[in-house]
Amino acid sequence: MKPHSVRRFTAVEIVYHTIQLVLYLILLVSGGMVLLQRLFGVAIADLAVTVNIHRVTGFVLIAFIVQIIVISIFSENFRPLWETFADAFRWFYRDIVWLIKMSGHTFDSRVKLPPSGRFNPGQKLHLLVIYSLLLVYATTGLAMIFVPGALGPWVAHTICFAPSALFLAIHLFLSVVNPPTRKAIKGVVTGYVPLDYAQEHHPLWQKSADPVSHTSHVSLSAVMLATLASAAIVAGATWYVGFDRVKLKIIHIAHNNAREAFLPGMLISAHAKEPDAKQCTSCHDYLNSPPASKCLKCHQEILAVINNNQGYHGTLTGPCRTCHAEHKGLRADITSLDIKVFNHDKTRYALEGKHRGLECKSCHKQLNKNNEPTKTKFIGIAFETCMDCHQNPHLDTKDNHDCLSCHNMDGWTRKQLFFDHVRNCKYKLKGEHIAISCEKCHITTYKENGVKEVKLINIGSACKDCHKDVHDGQMNNACDVCHSENGWKGRHLLFDHNQHSSSKLDALHARVSCNLCHLPDKDKIVRYTPLPRQCDTCHTDIVDFMNGNLPDGNAGADPHAGRVACVDCHTTDVAKQLPHQYAEKCEDCHNPRYYGLYFDWEKSIARGMKSRLSLIKSLEENDNGQRERITAKVNVAEKIGFHNIQLSKRLLEDNSPQP
Amino acid sequence: MRHKPIKTRYKNFTWPLFIILFVTSAISGCKGFGHLTRVETVYPKASFCEECHGDVCREWADSPHARAFTSSTFRMATHDYSFTDCLGCHAPEPALLATQAECRAISREEGVTCASCHLEESKMVGPLTPTGILAPHPVKVDENRHRNSQFCGRCHEGTFKEWADAKAEKKHTCQDCHMPPVKRRITQSDKPIPKLIVATEEITQQKKHTFGIYRELPDVEPFHVTVNRDGDVFTLALENNVPHALPTGDFGMRMVTVDISAVQANDEVVLIKRLELMKGLRTAIPPKCSASWSFSLPPGGAKAVRCVLSRSHVNSGEREELYHIEVPII
Numbered sequence: 001m002k003p004h005s006v007r008r009f010t011a012v013e014i015v016y017h018t019i020q021l022v023l024y025l026i027l028l029v030s031g032g033m034v035l036l037q038r039l040f041g042v043a044i045a046d047l048a049v050t051v052n053i054h055r056v057t058g059f060v061l062i063a064f065i066v067q068i069i070v071i072s073i074f075s076e077n078f079r080p081l082w083e084t085f086a087d088a089f090r091w092f093y094r095d096i097v098w099l100i101k102m103s104g105h106t107f108d109s110r111v112k113l114p115p116s117g118r119f120n121p122g123q124k125l126h127l128l129v130i131y132s133l134l135l136v137y138a139t140t141g142l143a144m145i146f147v148p149g150a151l152g153p154w155v156a157h158t159i160c161f162a163p164s165a166l167f168l169a170i171h172l173f174l175s176v177v178n179p180p181t182r183k184a185i186k187g188v189v190t191g192y193v194p195l196d197y198a199q200e201h202h203p204l205w206q207k208s209a210d211p212v213s214h215t216s217h218v219s220l221s222a223v224m225l226a227t228l229a230s231a232a233i234v235a236g237a238t239w240y241v242g243f244d245r246v247k248l249k250i251i252h253i254a255h256n257n258a259r260e261a262f263l264p265g266m267l268i269s270a271h272a273k274e275p276d277a278k279q280c281t282s283c284h285d286y287l288n289s290p291p292a293s294k295c296l297k298c299h300q301e302i303l304a305v306i307n308n309n310q311g312y313h314g315t316l317t318g319p320c321r322t323c324h325a326e327h328k329g330l331r332a333d334i335t336s337l338d339i340k341v342f343n344h345d346k347t348r349y350a351l352e353g354k355h356r357g358l359e360c361k362s363c364h365k366q367l368n369k370n371n372e373p374t375k376t377k378f379i380g381i382a383f384e385t386c387m388d389c390h391q392n393p394h395l396d397t398k399d400n401h402d403c404l405s406c407h408n409m410d411g412w413t414r415k416q417l418f419f420d421h422v423r424n425c426k427y428k429l430k431g432e433h434i435a436i437s438c439e440k441c442h443i444t445t446y447k448e449n450g451v452k453e454v455k456l457i458n459i460g461s462a463c464k465d466c467h468k469d470v471h472d473g474q475m476n477n478a479c480d481v482c483h484s485e486n487g488w489k490g491r492h493l494l495f496d497h498n499q500h501s502s503s504k505l506d507a508l509h510a511r512v513s514c515n516l517c518h519l520p521d522k523d524k525i526v527r528y529t530p531l532p533r534q535c536d537t538c539h540t541d542i543v544d545f546m547n548g549n550l551p552d553g554n555a556g557a558d559p560h561a562g563r564v565a566c567v568d569c570h571t572t573d574v575a576k577q578l579p580h581q582y583a584e585k586c587e588d589c590h591n592p593r594y595y596g597l598y599f600d601w602e603k604s605i606a607r608g609m610k611s612r613l614s615l616i617k618s619l620e621e622n623d624n625g626q627r628e629r630i631t632a633k634v635n636v637a638e639k640i641g642f643h644n645i646q647l648s649k650r651l652l653e654d655n656s657p658q659p
Numbered sequence: 660m661r662h663k664p665i666k667t668r669y670k671n672f673t674w675p676l677f678i679i680l681f682v683t684s685a686i687s688g689c690k691g692f693g694h695l696t697r698v699e700t701v702y703p704k705a706s707f708c709e710e711c712h713g714d715v716c717r718e719w720a721d722s723p724h725a726r727a728f729t730s731s732t733f734r735m736a737t738h739d740y741s742f743t744d745c746l747g748c749h750a751p752e753p754a755l756l757a758t759q760a761e762c763r764a765i766s767r768e769e770g771v772t773c774a775s776c777h778l779e780e781s782k783m784v785g786p787l788t789p790t791g792i793l794a795p796h797p798v799k800v801d802e803n804r805h806r807n808s809q810f811c812g813r814c815h816e817g818t819f820k821e822w823a824d825a826k827a828e829k830k831h832t833c834q835d836c837h838m839p840p841v842k843r844r845i846t847q848s849d850k851p852i853p854k855l856i857v858a859t860e861e862i863t864q865q866k867k868h869t870f871g872i873y874r875e876l877p878d879v880e881p882f883h884v885t886v887n888r889d890g891d892v893f894t895l896a897l898e899n900n901v902p903h904a905l906p907t908g909d910f911g912m913r914m915v916t917v918d919i920s921a922v923q924a925n926d927e928v929v930l931i932k933r934l935e936l937m938k939g940l941r942t943a944i945p946p947k948c949s950a951s952w953s954f955s956l957p958p959g960g961a962k963a964v965r966c967v968l969s970r971s972h973v974n975s976g977e978r979e980e981l982y983h984i985e986v987p988i989i
Contacts, residue, residue, distance in 0.1 A: 559912045559973040563940055589939040591817055591909050593744070600742040646735060 005192035006206055008118070008184075010080045016068060017188050023061040027137075028168060030054040031161055038260050040249050042241065058141045065134070087119050088127040095121035106223065109216040118205040122174075126167055133164050149321060152286035154262040173226055179219050265327035268334055274298070283326070295320045301380045311348040313379075335378065349383040353409025363389050393452040414438060427461050431485030441466050472525045489514075503530055506572035535566040542566075545640045548647060558644040564589075582642070601645055608652035609634065695796040696781045702766040703774045711795075712773075713847040715868050719773065722870040727770030732911060745910070748814035753778035760814055771814075776805065787845060790861040808833045817909035817938075825902040825946035831879065836901070838866035872981060883949075884966045886986040891955055895919055895966060895986075898949035905944045905968075906936055912973040913937070915981070919954055921961035922985060928965060929957045935971075963987045 009017070033050045036042045044050075072078030094114035098121040104111040119127070137160055143153035174181045175188075181201070187193040199208035200215050238246045253260065259280065267277055276282035283290045296303035305311040316323075324334045339360050344351045351358075364381055365373035382388035386403040394401070406419035414437070421429040438454075445453045459465060463479040475482070482495035497505040509517075517538055518526045536543045546561040548554045560569075569585045571577050583598035612634045619627040637651035695707055705725075709716035719725055727733065727749045737745045747760040750767035753774050766772070777783050782797040786805045789798050804810060811833040812819025822830065844860045882905070883898040897917065899905045906915040917934040931954050936942045944950045963985045969978035 557974055563935070563937070589941070593909065596744055597742060600744070601738065604738040604741055649735075649738060 004195050006195045006198045007191055008187040008193045008198065009191045010077070011191065012077050013080055013084065014188055014191055016081060019064060020061070023057055023064065024168070026057045027054060027061065028161075028164055030057065032165070035158070035161060035261055038263060039253055039258065040241070040246070055141075055145070058137070061134075062138050062142075065138075084119075085127070085131075087117070088124045088131075091121070091124070095124070098122075099125065102217075106218045107220060109218070109220075113215075113217065115203040116201070118202055120202065126171060129163060129167050133160050133167075136160050137164075147287075147289055149284055149289040150287055151280055151284040155286075158258075158262045169230075173222075174218075177226055178222050180216050181218075263327070266330045267326055268328070268332055269330050271326065272330060289319060290321065292320050295324075299379075305348075312346045315346055337378065354411050355409055391451045393454050394456045395453050427459070429485075432487055433485050470525070471528070472523075474528060501528075503533070507575045508570065508572045508577075511575055539566075541639065542643050545643045545647070548644060550636070550647075555647050555650070556644075558646070561644075601642070605637075605641070605645070605648055605652070608649065609638065612652055696778060696783060702763065702769075703778060704766060705769055705772050708773045710850070711846040711848050714843060715845075716773070718868040719870075722868060724771035724868075724870050725769070728767050729770065736911060751775045751814070776810075787863060787865065789845075790859070790863065791846070792859045806832065806834060815908075818903045818907040821903040821907060821946055827902050827947055830902045834866055837870050837872065838868065841865050841867050882968065882982055882984070884984045884986055886964050886988070888988070892953055893956065893964065894951050894953050895964065896949050896951040897944065897966065897968075899944040899946060902946045904938060904946060906938065906970070907943070908938070912939070914971045914973050915943075916969050916971045916978060917952075918965075918967040918969065919952065920965045920967070921957050922963040922965050923959055923961050929959075929961075931955075931957060931964075937973075961988060 030050050030053050033044050034047065034054065036044070037047050037050075068078065068081065072081055095116070098114050098116060101111055101113050102122060105113055136156055140153035140157035140160070143150060144157060147153065175185050176182055183197050184193050184201070195206065198206040201217070256278065259278070266272065271277055274282075283294050285291060296306070302313050305313045306316075308314060323336045325336075326334060328334055360378075361373070361376050364376050364378050366375050366377040368374050386407075390403075392401070404418075406417055406424075408416055408418060410416040419425075421427070421434075441459055443455050447453055462477070463483075464477055467479075469475075469477070480494075481500060482493060484492060484494055486492045497503070497510070505512075515526065517531055518528055520526045531537065544550075546558045548557040548561075568589065569582065571581060571585075574581070579599070579602060583595045586594035586598045612630060616627055616630055616634070619630070621627070633651045637648045640648045640651070642648070695703055705716050705719065728746075733745075733749060734740065740746060743762070746762035746767070748771075750763050750770055751760040752763050753776075777785055779799065782799040784799045784801050784804065786800070786802045788800050808819055808822050812822075815833075819833075822833070842862055842864055844862055845865065846860060848854050879900060881899075881901045883900060885896045885898075887894045887896070906913045915936040917932075917936060918930060919932040919934070921929045921931055923929060932952060934942070934952060936944060936950075942950075965983060965985045967983040968981045970981055971978045
């Protein structure tokens with residue numbers, strides 16, 4: 001036992017005080033950093049880290065105090081803590097006087113203070129305030145975490161910072177700086193204080209034989225010095241940040257009632273633009289989390305959906321902030337929509353067919369005044385009619401037409417079309433009309449914005465409404481006499497030369513293509529006027545061959561030329577005259593031996609043709625045009641055939657004249 | 660070592676052998692006569708026959724029979740001899756060797772040659788009896804075979820049919836008109852030995868082997884032309900008195916043109932009409948039939964109407980006049 005010291009605190013009290021001091025300091029510093037950043041934008045450390053340290057430390061402090069309380073119930077060693085705490089509640093008249101006189105005593109040490117016990121009234125007041133603050137801090141801090149968005153706890157928690165800082169500053173000043181009282185610091189470190197100090201400052205606790213008549217508790221110079229030091233730190237910080245900036249900040253803070261102090265982040269721009277945005281209570285309650293009703297006050301479309309249990313929001317329960325947490329920043333997307341996994345079928349408009357593959361923004365777009373899409377809009381997209389998204393490409397039909405009577409969601413093309421031209425239209429499609437594309441008749445144009453316009457009605461059902469009259473009016477538009485929907489020409493042609501024309505065709509010409517005889521005139525229009533019936537009108541080349549007239553001179557006429565009519569050899573009543581029928585024709589005029597001669601000649605010409613073709617094949621590419629000459633000759637000989645057989649024969653010989 | 664001459668060995672036979680060889684070779688013209696009637700690697704050619712039967716062979720050489728194979732017309736018409744059906748008549752085997760005319764394997768260029776008609780079983784066949792003292796080749800006399808139309812008809816089928824079908828009171832045979840009669844020895848030769856051999860031959864009535872058109876039959880007017888007038892319209896009727904069609908022939912685009920001309924007062928001839936007669940065109944005039952054509956006289960009139968028949972080439976327009984007659988206009 002030290003002769004000049006007296007034991008003031010037990011070991012438990014010392015440990016308790018130290019731990020609490022450390023945790024309290026951490027909390028105050030981290031809380032101060034958060035405030036500093038939010039109010040002045042001064043970032044000493046990362047805000048999120050600071051906040052997390054603050055939260056963890058808060059929990060640790062609460063846990064620590066609860067733990068000490070629980071232990072103290074069962075442990076005798078912890079009882080002094082309760083006695084100390086109980087001391088703070090024992091107030092006497094002299095204590096009030098002490099507190100009143102204290103302010104005077106600070107500036108004039110001649111003002112005498114009443115004597116105090118183990119703890120003077122200032123210490124008791126400090127203890128009460130600290131524990132009150134701790135209680136408020138713990139309550140509001142937990143509320144901030146577990147009742148998110150309630151405004152009250154945030155306000156209280158923030159406001160408490162000011163008294164805590166003040167009382168801690170006074171506490172530290174008195175225990176560390178103030179010369180008359182700093183000797184007592186030994187008490188919370190070693191447990192003992194000097195006896196004379198105890199007798200001087202706590203006469204009612206350590207009775208002294210020789211009471212000190214006058215004691216000085218506060219050194220004015222130390223107060224001044226500390227105040228000056230604080231002012232210097234503030235001035236330095238202001239200078240460092242910039243006076244104008246600090247001034248502006250302070251004006252801003254004052255203007256916003258220091259709202260930033262407990263503003264966890266900026267509102268998204270859409271909310272920030274609202275006139276009520278600066279009024280926290282527009283969305284928040286003081287004691288409860290922000291209620292959905294306050295969101296839905298503005299978001300009426302969601303309210304309607306929820307009230308009717310419709311759409312995606314109608315299926316959801318719980319507060320709005322579950323999905324739409326605010327204060328994430330001006331440009332944050334708080335829709336929290338994952339378009340990859342979102343099941344659109346939970347909305348009122350289940351997607352079908354082609355709609356399933358679309359980009360969201362194809363339909364969910366916000367249009368500005370000029371009908372230009374500006375951004376994605378998910379709520380309030382009209383979907384009652386197709387025209388809400390699509391434009392009507394069909395000219396002459398009303399916009400309220402039932403699109404789905406012809407179309408489905410699987411696509412626009414003809415394959416997906418419900419429309420059946422035979423069933424749904426008075427103009428029944430037949431034949432080739434079935435296969436052609438719709439646009440052939442339903443003329444498609446493009447508007448300036450690229451939207452198709454299709455003419456659907458007033459098409460007309462006469463042929464000339466779609467088809468150009470290639471006959472130039474020769475047929476008086478009686479198209480169906482010759483043509484059907486099954487095709488224009490060939491076997492589809494209904495035209496029967498023997499029935500519809502005054503000129504009858506023999507079997508030989510029955511299958512001849514029309515344009516071999518009926519040639520187009522200078523306007524490229526075929527005039528179906530009667531043609532001369534002489535063979536040589538059309539078959540001029542054969543006449544030339546028979547007379548031996550080749551492009552480069554006469555090569556000798558055939559004996560039959562000019563003496564025999566075409567029909568003497570060519571039968572007109574069969575479509576394809578067979579070789580033996582030709583041979584019979586030879587026999588008819590000459591004698592039976594000519595029947596065989598016909599085949600002899602045919603074989604000879606064929607043999608000659610074959611040998612020339614094989615010669616052509618064997619010739620080199622670069623042979624000074626010999627190959628071309630021989631090919632030309634063979635081609636002419638092939639055309640001539642029996643019409644000038646000696647000429648054919650010569651053309652197929654080695655040293656024949658040039659064709 | 661001295662070589663011993665071979666001839667000494669045959670010394671005793673040399674002279675008789677030489678005499679025999681001389682006699683036989685003198686008789687045979689140093690060659691013998693077997694080749695004249697033997698068909699082996701060397702065919703009995705016309706040139707062989709010509710050594711004795713000079714006149715006949717020269718007549719034949721100018722006749723269509725000699726050109727039957729080599730003529731360019733035939734070559735073209737058979738596509739360079741590729742139509743074998745034609746060759747049987749154009750270069751026939753000896754007619755009597757086969758029932759049908761078949762083509763020779765060799766010496767085709769001679770066409771219808773002496774052997775084609777006269778060779779049979781290594782003998783020369785003919786209607787005349789040899790009158791010489793010696794016949795170098797075997798001879799068979801068949802008086803009828805070569806004197807009727809049927810013999811020609813083996814090749815000239817169509818013409819023979821026309822002839823056979825012709826309803827004429829007295830039909831001349833082919834040989835009557837196309838082989839003119841002539842009196843001469845059957846052989847002519849300027850070589851000493853053949854001359855000696857045939858010296859004893861008699862002059863007999865024979866036929867020329869020209870195979871052309873004999874225009875001077877004494878008892879037949881081959882074509883008769885009459886002109887009738889009906890106002891300004893004249894009608895010329897051409898009557899065909901020959902026992903085959905005008906023209907005849909089965910192959911080769913045979914054509915006869917009939918030129919009807921007006922002989923005017925100044926002897927100027929103006930062609931009025933030209934008509935083509937061809938079997939293939941059915942314009943040929945059958946035997947004992949007539950064709951008639953109407954025409955008007957050219958301006959200036961005419962003192963006579965001339966009708967000219969010509970054998971014409973079907974393309975080139977070359978014509979060979981066969982017959983012409985003038986009918987005065989009354």
